[in-house]
Amino acid sequence: MTKRILQALKREAVDRPPFWLMRQAGRYLPEYREIRATAENFLDFCYTPEKALEVTLQPLRRYQMDAAILFSDILVIPDALGQSVAFRQGEGPVLEAITDDVGLDRLSLETFEAALEPVFEAIRRISAVLDDETALIGFAGAPWTVALYMIEGRGGTEGTNIRTWAATRAESFQRLMDILVEATTRYLVRQVSEGAEVLQLFDSWAGLLPEDQFQRWIIEPNRRIVEGVKAIHPDVPIIGFPRNAGVMYRAFADQTGVDGIGIDHTVPVSWAAKELQPICTVQGNLDNHLLLAGGEAMERAVQNILEVLSDGPFIFNLGHGVLPPTSPDHVGRVAEMIRNWNQS
Numbered sequence: 460m461t462k463r464i465l466q467a468l469k470r471e472a473v474d475r476p477p478f479w480l481m482r483q484a485g486r487y488l489p490e491y492r493e494i495r496a497t498a499e500n501f502l503d504f505c506y507t508p509e510k511a512l513e514v515t516l517q518p519l520r521r522y523q524m525d526a527a528i529l530f531s532d533i534l535v536i537p538d539a540l541g542q543s544v545a546f547r548q549g550e551g552p553v554l555e556a557i558t559d560d561v562g563l564d565r566l567s568l569e570t571f572e573a574a575l576e577p578v579f580e581a582i583r584r585i586s587a588v589l590d591d592e593t594a595l596i597g598f599a600g601a602p603w604t605v606a607l608y609m610i611e612g613r614g615g616t617e618g619t620n621i622r623t624w625a626a627t628r629a630e631s632f633q634r635l636m637d638i639l640v641e642a643t644t645r646y647l648v649r650q651v652s653e654g655a656e657v658l659q660l661f662d663s664w665a666g667l668l669p670e671d672q673f674q675r676w677i678i679e680p681n682r683r684i685v686e687g688v689k690a691i692h693p694d695v696p697i698i699g700f701p702r703n704a705g706v707m708y709r710a711f712a713d714q715t716g717v718d719g720i721g722i723d724h725t726v727p728v729s730w731a732a733k734e735l736q737p738i739c740t741v742q743g744n745l746d747n748h749l750l751l752a753g754g755e756a757m758e759r760a761v762q763n764i765l766e767v768l769s770d771g772p773f774i775f776n777l778g779h780g781v782l783p784p785t786s787p788d789h790v791g792r793v794a795e796m797i798r799n800w801n802q803s
């Protein structure tokens with residue numbers, strides 16, 4: 460049996476659409492909350508290979524997704540570059556914000572890969588236990604999105620500081636993007652060497668930018684990373700996720716060299732079928748709030764996505780991550796609908 464996700468990313472026919480869910484491991488699962496309580500610091504948790512292995516496998520035991528996603532976080536990159544990163548209970552990430560070139564001077568690529576060894580060990584362990592139908596997805600944040608946390612110091616903002624810096628001191632901001640392109644490329648190359656079979660680049664804050672800046676700070680860095688990773692691992696499929704990119708999804712799919720494109724729930728599936736599927740495998744896009752709501756509204760939405768997108772190259776997913784208060788039963792119902800999907 461070959462792996463459906465790999466088939467879909469090669470645009471080959473599949474017996475049913477493959478699926479996995481962003482944030483499929485996490486707080487909505489009681490077994491996650493239990494093991495999460497054994498570590499105080501979230502990054503320590505990510506850097507403990509046996510715990511990362513266990514939480515990576517938890518959703519697969521319940522729902523048999525077609526892929527496991529490495530349990531880690533996009534903020535391991537600033538941490539490995541030497542920026543201070545902490546996760547406070549119920550508050551999300553808190554970083555010591557970078558405000559100028561002096562802050563950039565402190566970032567170091569020298570010990571970067573050594574700091575990430577525990578992640579590579581987790582990949583080896585996950586890869587060793589997955590069955591021959593389940594693919595392992597590695598990932599990283601794309602430069603703009605990681606830079607947002609590095610400059611704002613936390614989530615839940617409108618990105619005022621990063622947008623001002625990028626617009627008014629573009630040369631200095633380009634330095635940060637160059638560091639992140641280099642770090643992310645090396646990190647993803649190593650993930651594949653250790654056993655990741657698919658990569659996803661999360662550009663969760665791509666939707667903040669106007670067209671010319673979208674070209675420079677979203678398309679161009681994603682394109683350089685895809686090129687750099689494929690120079691070493693030409694066959695590894697890469698999924699881009701420029702969340703909330705609107706009509707710019709089309710330019711992203713055309714110009715970055717990605718094999719797959721993750722779409723958020725605001726993208727009409729008929730538009731994605733017409734504009735994106737001819738170029739790229741489309742991944743998405745159930746509204747995570749409909750997954751939270753459950754019931755008929757959720758089922759109608761799942762049905763519609765399957766009807767419109769499963770004629771072309773397609774991977775079922777959400778438009779953004781599973782929300783912590785989601786009932787595990789709703790996820791079970793979606794998994795069942797996809798597994799029983801049959802167009803005849």
Ligand code: 1CP
Pocket residue numbers: 480481482483484485486495501528529530531532533534546549551552598600613614615661663780
């Ligand atoms: O308290 C906890 O238990 C931690 C919650 C948590 C989890 C489960 C965080 C903190 N990160 C993660 C895991 C995670 N993060 C995964 C792993 C596996 C999976 O998908 O099952 C992945 C792929 C991420 C990626 C990630 N982290 C993104 C990109 C995707 C997205 O959601 O847009 C982003 C933006 C982050 C930053 C981050 N890490 C954690 C939180 C709460 C946040 C968001 C902060 C914010 O902007 O509010």
